[in-house]
Amino acid sequence: MAIKDLLAVVDTGDKDEQFIKDALSFAEFHEARLTFLVLSVIPSGDYAVMWGAPYVILQDFVEAVETKEKRLVERTRLSNIEVRTISDQPGVMLTKAAVQARYADMVLFGPADTYEYPPVRRDTIESILFASGRPVLVLPNGYQPRTFDHIALGWNASREATHALRDATGIAASGAKVEVLVLDGRPSTKGHGSDPGADIARHLSRHGFATNVVTLNALEKTDAETLVQGARQHSANLLVLGAYGHSRLREMVLGGVTRELIAGAPLPLLFSH
Numbered sequence: 694m695a696i697k698d699l700l701a702v703v704d705t706g707d708k709d710e711q712f713i714k715d716a717l718s719f720a721e722f723h724e725a726r727l728t729f730l731v732l733s734v735i736p737s738g739d740y741a742v743m744w745g746a747p748y749v750i751l752q753d754f755v756e757a758v759e760t761k762e763k764r765l766v767e768r769t770r771l772s773n774i775e776v777r778t779i780s781d782q783p784g785v786m787l788t789k790a791a792v793q794a795r796y797a798d799m800v801l802f803g804p805a806d807t808y809e810y811p812p813v814r815r816d817t818i819e820s821i822l823f824a825s826g827r828p829v830l831v832l833p834n835g836y837q838p839r840t841f842d843h844i845a846l847g848w849n850a851s852r853e854a855t856h857a858l859r860d861a862t863g864i865a866a867s868g869a870k871v872e873v874l875v876l877d878g879r880p881s882t883k884g885h886g887s888d889p890g891a892d893i894a895r896h897l898s899r900h901g902f903a904t905n906v907v908t909l910n911a912l913e914k915t916d917a918e919t920l921v922q923g924a925r926q927h928s929a930n931l932l933v934l935g936a937y938g939h940s941r942l943r944e945m946v947l948g949g950v951t952r953e954l955i956a957g958a959p960l961p962l963l964f965s966h
Contacts, residue, residue: 696723696864700797702790702817703765704732705757706809711834713768716801720774722838729765730793731778732813733758734786783816790817791824799828799860804957807834811956818955822936822966828860829936831955831962842866845907845924846933847950848873848893850884853935857965858893861933862900870903872927874920877910917953924960936964 701716703709713729720727733754758778765776779789794800800821805811818829841864848854865871871894878889886892890906897904907927911919924932936951954962 696725696798698797699723699725699727699799699801700730700794701727701801702730702732702814703761703803704809704813705754705761707761707764708809709803709807712803712807712832713765715803715832715834715836717769717772717774719801719832719836719838721772725798726773726775728775728777728793728797729769730790731758731761731765731776732786732790732817733761733778733780734783734813735780783813787816787820788824791820794821794825794827797827799830799864799963800825802829802831804831804834805955806957815955818964819937822964828857828963828965829955831957831964833957833959833961836961839930840866841931842869843872843927843929844869844931844933845872845874845920845927845929846893847920847935848875848890849878849935850881850886850889850893851935853937853966855935857933857935857963858897860965861931861963862897862902865902868901868903870905871897872924872929873897873904873906874923875906875908876916876919876923878908915950915953917950920950921954921958921960929960931961931963932958933963933965936966 699720716727758780762776762778779786781789802814802818805814808814821829844861844865846858873890873894875890878885880887880889894904894906907923909919909923
């Protein structure tokens with residue numbers, strides 16, 4: 694599937710100049726239409742408790758939204774780019790963002806430190822993953838777009854990983870190389886089968902992809918760090934992961950690969966749920 698519609702999510706801060714450039718470059722490379730979605734949580738009584746308080750005075754909030762919209766319009770005036778803004782209460786804003794995502798092939802985010810308030814970004818990513826049916830692509834700062842011809846797939850034989858694989862093969866180059874990363878895989882009749890990674894590698898080979906099963910073990914590193922290291926060691930230009938194989942509550946309390954990696958990594962990360 695060619696990439697034709699992209700949604701890039703930003704907030705009302707001014708830390709995202711590089712991400713704006715990266716999103717524009719990505720859209721141009723793929724000859725896709727790009728829409729910037731500006732998130733602006735309306736200050737309210739419970740706002741500071743739930744989200745922090747970057748804007749205490751309503752007038753400051755209004756001015757921040759207007760300034761961001763103006764900057765995006767000026768930055769994209771020579772391109773066929775649309776700018777939309779969602780200004781609402783937190784829960785409503787997250788729902789509206791997920792609805793907007795349904796009309797894009799994928800949703801772009803920058804790293805967490807390019808947003809004024811990272812928790813808003815994180816919760817928006819989660820809402821889009823769980824409610825839109827669309828994948829999220831987190832770009833590293835300064836990303837130079839290229840064909841996805843060498844992919845690393847974090848494979849745990851789960852439903853979420855299968856959805857991620859579907860989304861990745863839809864944008865991968867014909868005959869792309871796929872590194873099947875199996876982290877602490879064990880034979881199982883309900884998952885990996887007798888040889889972890891082998892079945893999905895054979896499936897991908899039948900579709901013309903050059904596959905290689907890479908066995909990883911998390912020793913002194915976290916699972917997330919191990920997967921990123923495995924992808925980079927094999928020179929993959931995209932790491933593909935099924936998001937939230939465990940519940941969000943469990944990941945919030947105990948930690949997890951998705952919770953750690955949605956902040957960003959040195960290579961693009963494609964998440965699906």
